[in-house]
Amino acid sequence: MIETLPIHDVLDPLIDSLRASGRAVLQAPPGAGKTTVVPLAILQAKVSDGLIVMLEPRRLAARAAAERMAQTLGEQIGDTVGYRIRGEAKVSNKTRIVVVTEGILTRMIQSDPELSRVGTVIFDEFHERSLNADLGLALCLEITDALREDLKLLVMSATLDAEPVARLLGDAPVIASDGRSFPVQTQWLERPSRKETRFENAVADLVHRAVHETEGGILVFLPGEGEIRRVEALLKGRLPNEVALRPLFGAMDFAAQRAAITPAQSGRKVVLATSIAETSLTIQDIRVVVDGGKSRRARFDPASGMSRLVTESVTRAEATQRAGRAGRVVEGTCYRLWSKGEEGALQAFPPAEIETADLAGLALELAAWGAGPEELAFLTPPNPGSYAEAQDLLRHLNALDVDGRITEHGKVLSALPLHPRLGHMLVVAGPEAAPLAALLADRDPLGRGAPVDLALRLLAVRDFRGFSDRHSYLANRGGVERIKQEAKRLVKQSKSAVKQELSDAEMAALAYPDRIGLRRKGDAPRYVMSGGKGAIIPDGDPLCGARLIVVTELDGNVREARIRQAIQISESEVRSLFGEQIVWNEVCEWSKRDRQVIARKQEALGAVVLADQHWRDVPSDVMAQSMLAGVKELGLSWSAAAERFAKRVELVREGGEDLPEMTEAALLETLEDWLLPYLEGVKTAQDWKRFDMLEALRGRLSWEQMQRLDQAAPAHFTTPLGRKIPIEYGGVDPEISLRLQEMFGQTTHPVVGKTPLRVTLLSPAGRPVQTTMDIPGFWASSYADVRKDMRGRYPKHPWPEDPTHADPTLRAKRRR
DNA sequence: CTCTCCCT
Structure with a gap:
């Protein structure tokens, strides 16, 4: 034919x-x-x-x-x-x-x-x-x-x-060339679906509508297993009896996937699928597609060296591909969970894998080829951040030398069908590591909700019956078999005769030297990993109590990753594996929590601190430098005198003089220049609160600048009595306040530079009587009224008729 | 409110 x-x-x-x-x-x-x-x-x-x-x-x-x-x-x-x-x-x-x-x-x-x-x-x-x-x-x-x-x-x-x-x-x-498929009629939403409506409810409603408006099998696209389970629960009981619901996603075992794909014997079927049904699996009896409009993808984060999953809107290319699944045998219908108006906002294509994936394997291949990524003609260049991170990892694994050239070890790794991490583990640990390598390369054979402990999975691979006898967690039998087969192949391919007799945890640590986790102090099962990131074990997991673990799988949660698989490791194992990388560090830093500088000597593997001692005799410059971070957090510590000084400087600067800026912002910017030498002995928030910045601020000015400052904005006004009182520079005008009697004999108005002082004259009880910018004018006019009033209230104090010729005083009159 | 798919 x-x-x-x-x-x-x-x-x-x-x-x-x-x-x-x-x-x-x-x-x-x-x-x-x-x-x-x-x-x-x-x-x-x-x-x-x-x-x-x-x-x-x-x-x-x-x-x-x-x-x-x-x-x-x-x-x-x-x-x-x-x-x-x-x-x-x-x-x-x-x-x-x-x-x-x-x-x-x-x-x-x-x-x-x-x-x-x-x-x-x-x-x-x-x-x-x-x-x-x-x-x-x-x-x-x-x-x-x-x-x-x-x-x-x-x-x-x-x-x-x-x-x-x-x-x-x-x-x-x-x-x-043309294709050969049948037309698919597309149904968009009339208007954008309401933001308040939960995604799963909206999908269930649309499926419900499709069931009533069409005939034949329905394929529903959802982003992941969780959404599939929830939509299934919502649809159960809402659809006619002859409609069968069939979930379909990659983690299901093979038999269950087959059941979802095979044509229904009677009645209709609704397949709830992930993107697995876009290209990988074809379902024959589908005439209708319901597209939820979302897609879950992995995205490698160079900062953490981990991939995380993100849920995004479908692209137009994916939506076209999904719709096409309805027109394979006869014409079909596609329902989209978005309106026609929203369609223009969709991206055209999903990102290429080279832009979003872990590039360790690619970087190793290019090193083996002997070319950098910029020398090759890529349709899309590899993501530079991910590429740099990949090279970093490869150097850690000894696969690249310092210049980025492939090493002999790297050549061995590049020939293995494994991620460089796992290849490194297999080569260093020997064939004993093959089951672990195969296990870590494959999908987790234990389903959702299984405990974190990697040892359980290894038991399932090494002794399935023993595992089943002891544990009730559902293991994917097919998955376990696949892993065992793969382990056998790896043994053959590795050709390694190394016999290290390492424990499972030690082997895992070879692959993930940056994921040695140390339990943090406190209640929650939080860990800090050698690479510097934080991670948390789900509450109540049996592994929660472990002090040290190797994290073999975790999600890429930005703040704090969730640990999905890990295995306990002992401190002596960590020490024997990483002896050379474990070093004593002197750490002196401001602690936000303790509100003081903490100085310690720490024995550490990366960010994991194995031993921790108080650091005595910290050099004072080191201490001061650390305290600066505290000052930045706490803000400046203004004494009244320091504030006055800074305001004087600012006033003079506004007058055009060249002096260092002393606004809060400028001072915080330049802490290193002026504060550092004065911080000796200051190491807590309390010390800082008591600290007087005045001396440090004065230190910013040269002798000559200080002269100009004192001239243009003197710190004090000398009263007719000869007493020095501070001039306040906080308000619009510089000001002083003093007892009215102390100004007797003052016949000119006091000024700083050309600016008249705002003078507040006080009663003998210290209450303001008059504020004036013109003392001679005051004596000549309103003083008479003040005198009349005050004489009665404070008869023991002098109230001369002519204050310009009276002696200034702070005392009451002598008794006669 | 726990993770898509695939490959040496």
């Missing part, structure tokens, strides 16, 4: 372009048949000598594509067409087309940098922008430029955005 697929129409131009320019981009939507037709056409046309290698993003897809092509040729798989995926290969010396998963290509290139046996490389599903596909293409481009002009490159992509990759390929021709 000859199948006619849309792709057949473009085969001729495609072959011609590959022959002519050696490169091409094929843009074809799902259903065009590109995956199974194009490699055979290239083989038939003899476009190149040597192998045709096609990359697939998933193992299942790689195997299936190879099987379909072998079938087309009427051959067995492994004859002309074979495949190679992690741990599994079906190829022979007759094989001309090899379908591989994306990581395999990198391995092929690293072991044969010229790809000498390969004639054509095809990148299928390139729009998914996986890390390995991006890396593979960048390496292939370098190979064709430098070593192999005859190597043909074909990029196949489903999206409408083939231009950038065509440019990357040196303006390769873009050949577009």
Whole structure:
């Protein structure tokens, strides 16, 4: 039977372009048949000598594509067409087309940098922008430029955005094909859904509506397992009896996933799925899609060296892909949980993995290749922060030297099918570490709500029956089997004869030297990790009491990560593993909590403090420097005298004189310059409160500046009695206040510079009687009224008729 | 109000 697929129409131009320019981009939507037709056409046309290698993003897809092509040729798989995926290969010396998963290509290139046996490389599903596909293409481009002009490159992509990759390929021709799918009618919300409505309720309502308006299977897209469980609970009992609810997500075991995918025998089914149903799994009897509009993705945070999950709005590309799932067999319907008006605000594409992922593996591959990321032609460059963090980690693991070049150890790690952390553990600890490496590389075989202890998982892997006898937690049997198989492969591949006899915890610590956790003081099970981050064990977990742990898995919560897996380790184990990195530090710093400078000598592994002693005889400059942080937190400590001084300086500065600024803000900015030498003996908040800044502030001024200050804004006014009283500089005008009698004999108004003082004259009891800017005027006019009034009230005090010629005094009249 | 998917 000859199948006619849309792709057949473009085969001729495609072959011609590959022959002519050696490169091409094929843009074809799902259903065009590109995956199974194009490699055979290239083989038939003899476009190149040597192998045709096609990359697939998933193992299942790689195997299936190879099987379909072998079938087309009427051959067995492994004859002309074979495949190679992690741990599994079906190829022979007759094989001309090899379908591989994306990581395999990198391995092929690293072991044969010229790809000498390969004639054509095809990148299928390139729009998914996986890390390995991006890396593979960048390496292939370098190979064709430098070593192999005859190597043909074909990029196949489903999206409408083939231009950038065509440019990357040196303006390769873009050949577009139609797809073969059925129309899908889209239903948007009439108006944006209300913010107050909980997401799960809104989805449940929309599913309810879809059930009543349509026929056939319904596929609902939700961001994660939690949302799936909650929507399931909301829909239970609300839908007609013949409707079956089927959750579908990656952590489910294989049998349960199969049950969700197989067509319903009777009645309707509603599949509640994660993004697993976007591309990885196809469900045949789906005619309706309900898209909740959210997507959960991992994002690597270079600051913490951990990935965390974020829930974001779907992109237009994802929404299109999701809707297409309704039109695979007949025309379908797609309900979107957003309005048409909101659609324009959606991003076009999800970020490429190279922008958001942990780049440790990529950095190691590039080091093995001998090039920096800027030397290769990436469609999107690797995230610089993540790349730097990755190199840092690799240096810690001894995989890179100080100059960033790969070490012998690094070369060994790069050949292992493991994250560099786990590879390092396996190489250093020996084959004994294989089950742990396989366990840590895979999904947690224990489901939600399982305890944190890693030892439980290791028991399940080493002795499943013993585990089941002792524990009631649900373990994913299939997952455990997969881990055991993988462990066996790793033993073979590591070829290591090392026999270290390390404990499980010590092995884990080799992989995660930055995640040695020490329990903090206090009630909550909080830990500080050697890398400096905080983490918390869920309350009530049996591991809560452990003083030291190795954290093997945690979420990326920004403030305080939640520990998902950890194992207890002893102090002597930590000391024997990290002896060289454990050092004594002298720590002198301001403690916010204790409101004083704390000076200690600490024995530490990174941020983990194993021993802690009081530090006597701290050098005074070290102490003062630490106290500055306290001053910054507490703010300045103003005595009345210091405040007066600063205000005088400010007044003179406003007059145009060049003096150091003494506003609060300016002083806080320049603490190091003026305060530091005066802080000796000050180490607590109380000391600081009692501290008088006056001397330090005066110290800011040179002798000459002080002269100018005293002239322009003297500190004191000398009364006619010869007494010095402070001038207040806080208000609009400088001012003084004093007993009226003390001013007898003063015939001019007192001034500082050209500014008249505001003078408040007080009664003998110290109450204000008059404020004046003009003493002579006061004596001449209102004094008479004041005198009349005061004479009666304070008869023992002098109230002369002519104050300008009276003697100033602070006393009462002598008795006669 | 506990984590998507995939790969050497």
